[in-house]
Amino acid sequence: MIPLQRVAVSAHAQMLLTRWTKRVEAAGGTAEAARAQWSEGTAPKKHVRAALELMAHGAVRCMYCDDSRATDIDHFEPLARAPLRAFVWANHLLACSHCNSNCKHRQYPVGADGVCLLVDPTAEDPAAHLVLLLKAGMYDPLSPKGEETIKVFGLNRPDLVKGRLDAFALARSNLRDWHSLHQEGDPEADVVAQALLDSPFIDVVHAMTRLKPGVAEFVVGPRTVPSLDAWRAMHALQP
Structure with missing residues (x-):
């Protein structure tokens, strides 16, 4: 996992994201409503994917494992927990299907203070929480957040x-x-x-x-x- 610079979306893209957030609210603001609107939101998703692909390194690699091609738009804070963040730009990352569906899925561990225990590589430097042991090919945690990140994303598979x-x-x-x-x-x-x-x-x-x-x-x-x-x-x- 490496640090990534989050780009700004266009004014038009942000307008679409705001509009679709209001649609989630109007539909009840539930996880089910968020999933339904996300499924239908072709236009905002197109802008989100384009911006995320600009941020990804190489041939659009997964922002978590740095190996496979990123195919999925991941809601960093899952819709089950934060349905109104379905169309919030800062909550979107690009992941491979394995990291997104097989590993992270709906996991979002938090500490006693309510702060998320997963590293968001677009918001902080992963090196503050985990270190890659090059001769072993494995990540070692430097903090509780690093430990949870390694576990949830299966970084040592x-x-x-x-x-x-x-x-x-x-x-x-x-x-x-x-x-x-x-x-x-x-x-x-x-x-x-x-x-x-x-x-x-x-x-x-x-x-x-x-x-x-x-x-x-x-x-x-x-x-x-x-x-x-x-x-x-x-x-x-x-x-």
Whole structure:
């Protein structure tokens, strides 16, 4: 999971979202009413999806697992809990069907203070709550919110762990190739860089850029450290 910048929707899109929120209210403001209106709301959903796809990284990857293509508009706070947020732009994220339907579904754990215990990558930096252990391919919690996020989204499910380990091996090699091409002034360096930024498991590359100097050599290996340092200066994702 990486931080994502939420974009502003157009005035027309916001007008549609407000109009459809009023339709939910007029229909009783219940979860059933919200689901029915959401099912019918083709026009506002079109705008929401377009804006979310602008925010997603690479080939429209899931905003939770960073692996699969994002196919579903997820209501971060579920309709069963907040029907009047069905058409609220800040409550929409883009997820793959597995993270949305198989993992999160209607889960929305909250703490004793009523604050949600799931990380919204468009509202906060996930690194404040969980850390990716690159050599294990697994996330480790740094807070109760991180612990719940890992559990609810299944971020340590075996296929993701294997994918991250493979991505880590490839990223180290690709970084060295990119650095060599960059030093030679070869324009192909930009192609390799963009491929890395667009790749699945971009959370692996993002975690690499956040390694402290004393730790980086142990994690990525001494051969990769100069390439990683050069990458940080030019292509590191912003927190």
